[in-house]
Amino acid sequence: MQTRQPAVWDRMLAIDRRILYLLLFVNIVVFLLLPVQLKAVISPPARKFYNAIEKLQTGDLVMVSSNWSASTIAENKPQLEAVLHHLMRKKVRFTIMSVEAQARDLSYRIAQRIAKEYGYEYGKDWAHLGFYVNLIVAIKGMTTDLPATVKQDVEGTPVSQLEVLKGVRTLADYKMVIDVTPSGTMPLWVSYRPKGLIVLFCPTSVMAAEAYTFLDSGQVEGMLTGAKGAQEYEQLLKIKGQGAIFANCIQFSHVLIILTILLGNIAMFLSRHAREG
């Protein structure tokens, strides 16, 4: 019996996956090197995020919950940097806390670096409150008695000696919490926060779709979606950051992925058609 020679579409369906990997790699390298800079369209959640921070007054206190590790550094780092730039530009006081071990050091170093640009003094204008194992009980504890829950910052300074937390008894003394995270920590902030504490959300893109219901109900006031959100925010703040670089490259990878999916489906239909014929 004569066997049918594999047609073009059969060969396409059986393509070595390493060629696909190389294709994606080359696509990204090319579009990182090309001087393509398309302006972002500011999405409604990003606009609301920006407006919420713009409404803050000098001296207001904000909690930054930084819970990302190096695995999502490409998305969360540009977000955190842009947010800290905005907070310091507004001369707002802030404290940082983490429920991820790596996030403790990563966020501390980033804040130290940006604080130097704005002349922010550690202990007076900002502080890092360290690592917590369980976010729910940490929020509950801070809502009841923040000094007894926090006890000391990452440098071992007792809370009573931190000027940034002078007069702060509970989490209710904060104006807002900004959650920069790759995991499901935002619903915990929404669930256990004191009344009146505004929640802003900076997720990786994976977590973004699920957050739209919280945006709709007003439980979350604004959101920056991954690197794209960081690009929008950098554009609003008129600063240069990695968000714009990454987002501009992401879109062309999306084009490649879409074309590849379409190609795969066309090859499947033609192959099936040839077999049935």
Add this chain to the structure above:
Amino acid sequence: MDWLQEFLPLSWERLNIWIGVICTFAIYSILYRENPFYRFFEHMYIGLAAGYSLGPLLVDILYRYWVEPLTQGFWAWSFVVPFGLYLYFIYSERYGWLSRIVIGVLIGASAGLFFQEFASRQLPQLNSALAKPLWQTSNNDVVISDVLNNWIFIVFLLSVLTYFTFSFEHRGVVRRVATFGRWFLMIGLGAMFGNTVMARTALLIGRIYYLLHDWLRISIGGG
């Protein structure tokens, strides 16, 4: 020549970058095929990650919440860690059940806290769904496009909820509504898929940016 001097690991800073690059290529080598180079760095990664977590755990948690109160004389805290160490009996066949006492504390606390989570998380969303204006009146300043969007919202919500109701068999009208619910669910899943692709691609772009910008010192377009 200047570029070559800047590129080679001739200073601490450049050596550090080269270490990062070797780590990256070691992990990426799995994409070609399984190899000992990848396995070596994979095991090193797991060891480093496990080792790193001990610092924050021991100092930020145990030292801050247990050692310090003890040094201040609050003696009642001395029972917490011995009690918590019962967890490690999980590896013993004979005494393994003791670990379930501590697990019971953690699970009981999580369960007790969940009531507040349900009330604060789901009920406002229910309220928001029920409060959506479905027609214009003289009292509200709702525009017609919002009314249409609100009707779409309610139809989508009820359809998907119908699809998820497995307590009875879907027949007749209910079956058709559930089918629409499944289609609408695909819209949500499509949004999640699109965002997931964006997230993962961003992580890869971050790595390649590191290789091009930090290691090869190539100027990145527009950056």
Add this chain to the structure above:
Amino acid sequence: MWRSVWQVDTSTTAGIIAMVLIVLGAFLLMLGLIPLLQALPPRGRRVLIALITFFAGAFFAAEFFLPLTKDNENWLTPGVQPAQNVLQIIGSLALGLGTYGLIRLHLRNVVQRRAQWGYSVVLLISFLTMAFFSIWNTLAAKNLLPKNSVLVRGFEILFDYTLVQLDAAMFSIIAFYIYSAAYRAFRVRSIEAGILMFTAMIIMIGIMPLGAAISSWMGLPSEVPKDAHPFSLESILYALSLPEIANWILIKLNAPVQRAIEFGVGIGGLAMAIRLWLSLERGIT
């Protein structure tokens, strides 16, 4: 020696000795409890675990449900903060359990010379080195240990230039797998798959700057005056632009779907929480 019933005066030598003895005594007491607990019959053990689970949950549930008096608290609220500290300590020991299990497994590999035990040696050396520097670094940040160039350099190499890079690289290879899987496995064989793919494609292009650029190239307006009628031609054309469609899908279509999922997960979670709290779930406690 005693400041109060709950606090020993540790500024005196007698106080320090008393605290050391109390801590040792606590360890011995908990160790001594083991034979007593072990003497319990299986039914008694289940009852003990169920009671502890119930009371642990009852505290937080009651604290939430009891009416609030002045200062926005009830009589259980002052207990929340110490309970928080206890749970943080136990939680950290629980996290340490994972690390302990990992080290135990690989130590066994090395001792018993199992297959590929060399990699276990690599893991154990990496673990010990990183643990040493991580603990030193965290203590030095709190000025409990001195900081020197060895610490700074060592921690920098291990954390910034090895762990961070390995972590980022490990998660970035998922992009390759997603791409390969999208080509090989994403087949539109049903209406549902078609809706999913179409929505994903609109989102992937629409929310990015390229979507706006494509719409602009097609002649669609990039903005519309605030006072424009919602059904004017300009408004309709603006609504047909890719960014607007993508945002509309996310905000108006995706949100109710996610809310329905939230309701389902929430009700299921509540049912599961009650079952766990009352120890009705077998095999957990």
